[in-house]
Amino acid sequence: MTSRQATWICYPNDYEIWLHAQASVKRQFRGYICPPFWRLDGAYSNVMFRKRFDIAEEETVALSVQGEFVLHLDGSMIPLPYEKTQITSVKVPAGRHELLVKVFNDRTVPSVYAESASFVTDASWEATCHNGKWVAAAAVGFDDIACPPADFPFAYDTVRPVDTIATERGVVVDFGQETFGFVRLLQLTGRGKLRLYYGETLPEAMAGEMAETFDELSIDNELPRTVKTPVTRAFRYVNVQAGPGLVWSDIVHDYEYLPLTQLGEFRSSxxxxxxxxxxxxxxxxxxxxxxMYDGLKRDRWVWSGDAYQSFLMNNYVFFDQDVTRRTLIALRGKEPVEMHINTIMDYTFYWFIAFYDYYMYTGDLAFIRHCYPQMMSLMDFCLKRRNDAGMMEGLPEDWVFIDWAPMxxxxEVSAEQLLFCRSLETIALLAKELGDLDNESKFAKLAAELHERMRERFWDEEEGAFISGTLQGERxxxxxxxxxxxxxxxxxxNDSRIEAVKRNVMLNEAVQKITTPYMRFYELxxxxxxxxxxxxxxxxxxYWGxxxxxxxTTFWEQYDPELPAEAQYDMYGDKYRKSLCHAWGAAPIYLIGKYLTGVHPVGPGYAHYLVEPELGDLDWLEGTVPTPHGVISVYADRDCIRVTTCAGGSGTLRFRSASVPATNEGEIRLSGPGTxxxxxxxxxxxYEVKRAFFSTPSD
Amino acid sequence: MTSRQATWICYPNDYEIWLHAQASVKRQFRGYICPPFWRLDGAYSNVMFRKRFDIAEEETVALSVQGEFVLHLDGSMIPLPYEKTQITSVKVPAGRHELLVKVFNDRTVPSVYAESASFVTDASWEATCHNGKWVAAAAVGFDDIACPPADFPFAYDTVRPVDTIATERGVVVDFGQETFGFVRLLQLTGRGKLRLYYGETLPEAMAGEMAETFDELSIDNELPRTVKTPVTRAFRYVNVQAGPGLVWSDIVHDYEYLPLTQLGEFRSSxxxxxxxxxxxxxxxxxxxxxxMYDGLKRDRWVWSGDAYQSFLMNNYVFFDQDVTRRTLIALRGKEPVEMHINTIMDYTFYWFIAFYDYYMYTGDLAFIRHCYPQMMSLMDFCLKRRNDAGMMEGLPEDWVFIDWAPMxxxxEVSAEQLLFCRSLETIALLAKELGDLDNESKFAKLAAELHERMRERFWDEEEGAFISGTLQGERxxxxxxxxxxxxxxxxxxNDSRIEAVKRNVMLNEAVQKITTPYMRFYELxxxxxxxxxxxxxxxxxxYWGxxxxxxxTTFWEQYDPELPAEAQYDMYGDKYRKSLCHAWGAAPIYLIGKYLTGVHPVGPGYAHYLVEPELGDLDWLEGTVPTPHGVISVYADRDCIRVTTCAGGSGTLRFRSASVPATNEGEIRLSGPGTxxxxxxxxxxxYEVKRAFFSTPSD
Structure with a gap:
């Protein structure tokens, strides 16, 4: 007997890849689509699913298929009724059988749902795209036979404006904070054009056709009817301009979102x-x-470098690994690899490195095994692009990015080689965990060689710092x-170089400042x-304050405190282009969770973890951090630290105290001066610890 | 100034690959789809087209796009009217410009049509699927701005039955010969079910649900209306069974076909x-x-081995190279290569070899250049699959086919190695013609090594024949x-081995007979x-007689003269499965054109050709053979041979005569005894030759 909950199954990765193409073209700019500048792949159209089973007596299988299909039992076609229905019933006699479902669907994703007394569609089924291999079918979270995998099942809240301002040609409504979704005009009557100009700020909404997004609706309602905008938009304000013949009762909006449980919490003094x-x-x-998107007004795209930070933040608040997995699959796309992820060299490396963190935070080796072949082919692509020095150098079609900053x-950009080296190490580690020892030693050797080459070439003893790079051997x-x-x-x-880097670079006011929240993430x-x-x-x-x-009301794509207020929304030379709800703006989640609440894994899936709360100048803080074993809760004030451990793994609590502390549980040991x-x-x-507070050295 | 005829342009190969997926699932068996058992690819959904031009004054560009799109001129978006129309007009100022059209379309094929005073969409535009490369866009034969590349533009003829036989529940109509298309019932009135059972033979149509194909239509016509079947079918007879309440005036059918000009002709005594x-x-x-399909009742699929023979036949009758090119592109599909073409090892090799013949018959190096990268990656796939003996041996997922016959x-199947060797030689030749000398020598060397290995391993001096193969070194x-x-x-x-093979194998009655028209092609x-x-x-x-x-009324998939008539339609264990309109049944076109009319190229594109008419026991024959330079016409009887040469190339007329012949033109030279x-x-x-006939030696 298999698990009893039937679920829609697809060819692995196809739902994510198909959905990614759909989602990637929802971005609009002033009425026109903005397709991304990378290849978009689709689902395989011709897919076959099979299940082998042994049943003691005849069973009736209820079956639904997304696409045209035909059924074979033990190699012979099962005739089905002429009248095709949404759900088909098939009787299967007792015995050992192979049930085969051949599906063609070039519109959405070929998928199957089946349920009988002793088996259901789940990951125990196999699938092939006719490439000579059978692989485990993928369950993608659609458990209702009436709802096959299609548009994403979002949740919606109806939101009313907090303010409405009359204008010459209509009204401007203010929803009080940054939001995302559709707009509805209730009881709309009359005939004419309706224009909606969206603004993340009031000036943007008032800018009319200079706003990033707007809609035009043609209305011809003899009787009052609700009219809904066709595309989700990011906004706080909507400037509604209506022809003279149009009247309505209310404007509301449907906030569209992924239902998530907030597991991570933080409060302080x-x-x-x-x-x-x-x-x-x-x-x-x-x-x-x-x-994981970069931003909601724009780009509304999935960028690997942005997503990587979102994964880390997500680990401190929602711990929703489904979205992480969907994102990693979507970013990678299908074979063959012809370009870097998002065309950006560094974004390829963040994709690899994301698996290291994914493993540490979740311990989920199954997903890593699932992605391992794609990991290998992407790394193969990278290895073939190394230059004579064995390093990654931008080819004409590559975007070498790092940050929006002059550089x-x-x-050989040294930052790229560091990311490359970490990618090689990640593969070596994962190969080891998966028992692929040949590749473990191959990639460990490649990483060690690159490491050595980087140290020779990029470490400048005089500067006490890593230099930016070399060109034809010259710095x-x-x-x-x-x-x-x-x-x-x-x-x-090593320790002395850490001190040198801190002094010469990180705390050196003469070194170019970082102005994107994106790189502030790593800097902080x-x-x-x-x-x-x-x-x-x-x-x-x-900065965030x-x-x-x-x-x-949400954090931005870029923020330079030195700019005047009226220039804050400008980006790429356009007055309102800046995205004001940008994922990488949420870095404080990670910084607070990992370094103030102070929790992070030191073994895969929190098998071991560290708790090191840091008050700084706060009187108290309390935080909750999700793990695969439930949450870890931390309270700290100057005299007391209280940790509630999660249901699995084991941790280390580390803290400073001016005198010998006391605990209700466990043994305290001195691990360094005052620590x-x-x-x-x-x-x-x-675990509750009484201590005598003293401030951190840098305070 | 470019060519003035604008045409729809696509990303190269995408229209053919998309159309192939659509066409491959039209096969049905008793009401259900029969998708092929190979991977079906689709068009890239996210494609960008560009054109650089320099215009002396402002021009208006008329533009139509299949898909959502956005226009950029010199890097900036061109705002278009809110109201999207089928055809957009854009003004472009005088000067040097780059026009970019970004298209997203995941339903059909992203494509663009543009026309202005000095430029039009054609193959001078470039396209990218965002894989880091710009390539020439592909024109696919759609020249009307109102008709973008979509379903294939077939022609239709209305055909009336030659006979109608009343049955208990309706009628059987006979269209007099094998045909293909839709059925229409005119002035159909009433309510009820209508069933149509199709038969390539009368017994098949009468077999009801044992027929290979049938349709059920639900009718609810208060007033008389024409009702058309939804899917094209292959048939001669249609058994129409109707509920009691249904009446109609006539049954006709729409014959669906590709309009082709018949350039090749043959008549004889x-x-x-x-x-x-x-x-x-x-x-x-x-x-x-x-x-090029295999058959119309089934499989309605594109099989490389079948198509290869169709290409050769086509060269003797329609000389339509568009369908050859479409077929070669469709068969190859997209990267990555994961399986042999149609899953069959030999079918991969026929695909390569087809390019040799394509080059000889057409001289079209441009298309070969176009396909060269895909040729290389498919060959790379093959080379990686060689066994320790450097030969192609079937892996578990490979189908090693050769013929429907016990073997x-x-x-190491020797027939496969011979096809493999010829494939390597083909690549070497084409590499040379394309000026890729490194690959010429690489593949010539690979071919020579394989040749040597085959001679050592497979030639049996005692048998005076090639053996069938070896397994672990043993015959x-x-x-x-x-x-x-x-x-x-x-x-x-060599000559002595040719004689040995002729005697020991080809004319040896003890050797297993060939019973498919498919392999009779090569045998004859x-x-x-x-x-x-x-x-x-x-x-x-x-055989054909x-x-x-x-x-x-058309030739069959298989024919064994020794079977009784009532067993002739049986195939794969099913009484009416045999396809009675099967392309490989048309082999006489090739055999007659090449060996009786006697025309074939000996240099690329008929740069040089041979004309060697053979009367055999005929009194006279006359034939016309198309070439890239127009037709070559041949008339021969026992006393006279008359050849009208085509407009290009040069030929050699070879013939036998019992005495010294005379000619109106050119010089006669003796090339062998009596030849x-x-x-x-x-x-x-x-050129008209008078000769004294004598029969061929084998006559």
């Missing part, structure tokens, strides 16, 4: 910090949908934070790792 | 042979559609015609090459 956490959560939630991107570019913070992040520096993470958590806390308050001061540790070996238990 | 030619032409024509298919299988006729065909035998071709043309003429009369005697040649150097000219 600082309300501004709490507000930053809340706005970060809303920012991340809105961008967490079919996939030298020719030749080029100025000293930048990127390679240095990556080297810190990946643990590639590195600062935390360097023990500068109080400084990071201050920067969070200033600066956006709040300008009225942000103590307790092994958290008991599951679902409360 | 033998009416039976003339009828065989005519029925062959109809058989080939019916199967020549979007692609040993394990290990297996009996002596069969296949490897021997392939070795003859590819010129792999080989016999012709062995000088046994009179024997082949007799065999054509007997045998089908005529059984009432064939003379005249160089046909004048284009579009008549």
């Amino acid at each position: 600082d309300d501004r910090l709490n507000r930053i956490w809340d706005v970060s959560v809303r920012t991340l939630h809105m961008n967490t949908r079919e996939f 030298e991107l020719r030749g 080029i570019g100025q000293i930048l934070k990127y390679p240095n913070m990556f080297a810190l992040r990946f643990g590639y520096l 993470e590195a600062m935390c790792e360097l023990g500068e958590k109080q400084r990071v806390l201050r920067e969070i308050r200033e 600066g956006m709040l001061d300008l009225g942000a 103590y540790e307790i092994a958290l070996t008991l599951p679902s238990s409360v | 033998d009416d039976r042979l003339n009828r065989i030619w005519d029925v062959s032409v109809r058989t080939l024509h019916m199967n020549t559609r979007e692609f 040993e298919l394990r290990g 297996i299988g009996q002596i069969l015609k296949y490897p021997n006729m392939f070795a003859l065909r590819f010129g792999y035998l 071709e080989a016999m012709c090459e062995l000088g046994e043309k009179q024997r082949v003429l007799r065999e054509i009369r007997e 045998g089908m005529l005697d059984l009432g064939a 003379y040649e005249i160089a046909l150097t004048l284009p579009s000219s008549v």
Whole structure:
């Protein structure tokens, strides 16, 4: 007997890849589509599913198929009634059988749902796209026979405006905060054109055709009818302009979102910090949908570099691994690999590295096994593109990105080699975990060789820093934070070099500042790792708080505190292009969860974890961090730390104390000057420590 | 200024690949689809087209796009009117510009039509599927702005039945010959079910639900209306069974076909042979559609081995190279190559070899250049599958086919190695013609090595024949015609071995007989090459004439003269499964054109050609053979041979004469005992030879 819940099954990865193509062309700019500039793949149209089973007596199989289909039992076609119905019933006699469902569907995704007394469609079925291989079919979360895998099952809330302002030609409605979805005009009567100009800010909505998005509806309603806009949009304000003959009763909007349970929490004695956490959560939630998006007004695309950070943030608040898996599959697409992911070299590497973090946070080796062949072919693509120095150098069709900032991107960019090296290490580690020892040693060797080459070529002893890169063997570019913070992040520096990098680069005011929340993520993470958590806390308050001061209800794609307020929405030379609900703006979720609440895994799937709460100048904080074993809760104030462990794994609580601390549970051991540790070996238990607070060294 | 005829453009190969998927699932069996058991690919959904041009004054571009789209001029979006129309007009100012059309279309094929005073969409535009490369866009023969590339533009003729037989529940209509298309019931009134059982023979139509295909229509017509069947079918008879409440005036059918000009002709003093030619032409024509099909009742699929023979026949009657090109593209599909074409090892090789013949018959190097990358990746797939002996041996997912006949298919099948070797030679030749000298020498070397290995391993001096194959170095299988006729065909035998093969295999009654028209093609071709043309003429009369005697109006998938008439329609264990309109049944077109009319190219694109008419026991024959330079016409009787040359190339007329012949033009030279040649150097000219007939040696 298999599991009793039948579910729609597809060819593996096809639903995600198909959905990704659909979702990637929903972006519009002033009435026109903006398709992404990378290849979009589709589902295989011609797919076959099979199940072998042995039944003691005749059974009736209820079956529904998305696509045209034919059934074979033990190699012979089963005649079905002329009248095709949504659900077909087939009798199967007792005995050992093979049931085969051949499906053709070039519109959506070939898929099958079947249910009988002793078997159901699930991942125990096999599928083939006729490439000579049978693989496990994929269940994609659609469990209702009447609802095959199609448009994504979002949730909707009806939202009413908080304010309505009359204008010469209509009204402007304000929904009070950044939102996303459809607009509905209730009891709309009359004949004429209706134009809706969307704004993430009031000036954008008032800019009319200079707004990023707008809709025009042709209305011809003799009787009052509700009219809904055709495409989801990101906005706070809607400027509705109507012909003279049009009247309506109300304007509301349907907020479209992925239903998620918020498992991670954070509160502290600082309300501004709490507000930053809340706005970060809303920012991340809105961008967490079919996939991890970059932003909702634009690009509405799935970018690997952006998604990677979202995965890490997600681990501290929703811990929804379904969206992570969907995103990783969608980003990779189908064979053959012809370009870097999103065309960007660094984005290919983030994709690899995401699997390392995925493994650490979830321990889910099954998904890694599932993606392993695609991982290998993408790495093969990379290895073939190495230059004579064995390094990754941008070819004409490659985008070498790193950050929106002036920098030298020719030749061997050291930041790219660091990401490449980490990718090789990731594959070596995963190969080991999967028992593929040949590849483990192959990739460990490649990583070690690259490591050695990087150290020789990029470490400048005089500067005490990683240089930016080389071109034909010669050093080029100025000293930048990127390679240095990556080297810190990946643990590639010894103690003396860590100190050098901290002094010469990370805390050096002369080094070019980072102005994207995107790279501030790694910069502040590195600062935390360097023990500068109080400084990071201050920067969070200033940088993200600066956006709040300008009225942000979600966090932005870019923010430069030095710009005047009226220039804040400008991007790419266009006054309202900047995306004001951008996933990478939610970095505080990760920084707070990992470095203030202070929880992170140190073994796969939180088999072992560290809890190291950091108050900084806060009076108290309390946080909850989700894990595969349930949540870990942390409370800390100057005198007390209280940790409630999750139901599995084992942890280490690390904290500072000016005098010898006391605990209700476990043994305290001194682990460094003024630093103590307790092994958290008991599951679902409360450890309470009394300590004498003293501030961190950098405070 | 470019060519003035605008045409719809697509990403190269996408229209053919998309159309192939559509066409491949039209096959039905008793009400259900029969999708093929190979991967079906689709068009890229996200495609970008561009054109660079320089115009002296402002121009208005008329534009139509299949799919959602956006226009960019010199990198900036061109705002278009809100109201999207079928045809958009855009003004472009004077100067040098780049026009970019970004299209998304996941339903059909992204495509663009544009026309202005100085440029139009044609193959001078470029396209990308966002794989980092721009390639020439493909024009696919749709020249009307109102008709984008979609369903194939077939022609239709209305056909009335030649006979109508009343039955208990309706009527059986007879259209007089094998046909293909839709059925229409005129002025149909009433309410109830209508069932149509199709038969290529009367017994099949009368077999009701045991017929291969049938339709059920639900009728509810208060007033008389024409009702048309939904799917094209192959049939001669339709058994219409109607509920009591249904009446109609007439039953007609719409014959669906590809409009083709018949350029090749043949007539002779033998009416039976003339009828065989005519029925062959109809058989080939019916199967020549979007692609070269195997058969119309079934499989309605594109099979490489079948198509290869159709290409050769086509060269002697329609010379429609568009369908050949569409078929070669469709068969190959997209990257990555994961399986042999149609899953069959030999079918991969026929695909390569088809390019050799394509080049010889057309001289079209541009298409070969177009397909060259796909040729290389398919060959790369083959090379990686060689066994330790450097030979192609079937892997578990491979189908090693050769013919429907008992034979040993394990290990190194010699027929497969011969096809493989010819494939390598083909690539070497084409590489040379394309100036890719590295690959020329690489593949020439691979071919020579394989050649040597085949000679060592497969030639049995004692048997005086190629053996069937080896398994782990040991000879297996009996002596069969296949490897021997392939070795003859590819010129792999010296004169003494040719004689040995002829005696020991081809004319040896003890060797297993071939019973498919498919392999009779090569068998009879080989016999012709062995000088046994009179024997082949007799065999054509007997074998194909045998089908005529059984009432064939098109030629069959299989025919064994030794079976009783009532077992003739049986195939794969089903009484009416045999396809009675099967392309490979039309082999006489090729055999007659190449060996009786006697025309074939000996240089690429008929740059040089041979004319060697063979009367056998005929009193006279006249034939016309199409070439890229127009037709070559041949008349021959016992005393006279008259050749009208085509407008290009140069030929050699070869013939036998019992005494010294005379000619009106050119110089006669003795080329062997009783054999003379005249160089046909004048284009579009008549060469008339008087000779004294004597029969061929084998007669």
